Amino acid sequence: MTNENSKFRLLLVEDEPHIAFSLILNLEAEGFQVIHSATGLKAVQDFAAEGPFHAIILDVNLPEMDGFQVAKAIRSRDARVAILMLTARSTENDRLQGFDAGVDDYIAKPFHLKELLARVRRMTERANLYLNKSSPAGHEEITVGGIHLNFGQLLLTHGQTSNAVTKLEADFLRELMEHPGRVVSREHLLEKVWGLSASSETRTIDNFVVRLRKMIEVDPKNPKLLVSVRGKGYKLENPLIKS
Ligand code: CA
Numbered sequence: 001m002t003n004e005n006s007k008f009r010l011l012l013v014e015d016e017p018h019i020a021f022s023l024i025l026n027l028e029a030e031g032f033q034v035i036h037s038a039t040g041l042k043a044v045q046d047f048a049a050e051g052p053f054h055a056i057i058l059d060v061n062l063p064e065m066d067g068f069q070v071a072k073a074i075r076s077r078d079a080r081v082a083i084l085m086l087t088a089r090s091t092e093n094d095r096l097q098g099f100d101a102g103v104d105d106y107i108a109k110p111f112h113l114k115e116l117l118a119r120v121r122r123m124t125e126r127a128n129l130y131l132n133k134s135s136p137a138g139h140e141e142i143t144v145g146g147i148h149l150n151f152g153q154l155l156l157t158h159g160q161t162s163n164a165v166t167k168l169e170a171d172f173l174r175e176l177m178e179h180p181g182r183v184v185s186r187e188h189l190l191e192k193v194w195g196l197s198a199s200s201e202t203r204t205i206d207n208f209v210v211r212l213r214k215m216i217e218v219d220p221k222n223p224k225l226l227v228s229v230r231g232k233g234y235k236l237e238n239p240l241i242k243s
Helices: 017-029 040-050 067-077 092-100 113-131 167-177 186-194 203-216
Strands: 009-013 033-037 055-059 082-087 105-108 141-144 147-150 155-158 161-164 226-229 233-236
Touching: 009 017, 009 040, 017 033, 017 113, 033 040, 040 055, 040 067, 055 067, 055 113, 067 082, 067 092, 082 092, 082 113, 092 203, 105 113, 113 167, 141 167, 147 167, 155 167, 155 203, 167 186, 167 203, 167 233, 186 203, 186 233, 203 226
Parallel strands: 009 033, 009 055, 055 082, 082 105
Antiparallel strands: 141 147, 147 155, 155 161, 226 233
């Protein structure tokens, strides 16, 4: 069967045979091309040898290297590929560790297949938008208060520093950069960026913000640009428009 998804290559990293089997079956039924790695080390090798990939579905508990180590190794080669982590662990610390290693999104085991497929579809749709070198809003690049984001190159520049960003990071920043100085609600961000309903997984945003602050803040622990507004959401301060 040929369909829109057939141009997308996924790397599935999962050591439990029955879960891997079921995921491969269902992802292939959706039209995706799937390469399967059953260990962490094999995943890093496959990523180098079989790529490029559009998205990675990555289990945490793996033989040889765990999911965090795999995410770090892959991120050091490719700053942009989308990584969805499958985890039974859902403590704050594990999430932080994952986001620190460059993970874009989490789904906790046991997961509903429909939800996992929805997240994968979302990641590949986003990959497609950026492959076409334009943001959904039609901007090629955007500059706010000294922060410059190029959607085609997925490059975030602040002062003298440039960082490659993931598509999800770019989407998140776009939501804030298009409304500088205004509070964007957590609900809006969860829905627009992650496709999640407001009731779920709000910690995802917090952990993600920690990662972005490291790229744009002089002192990430004392943020001046990407600020939290308690109980409401986040905003990007625009030094040129003082509120
Ligand atoms: Ca496992």
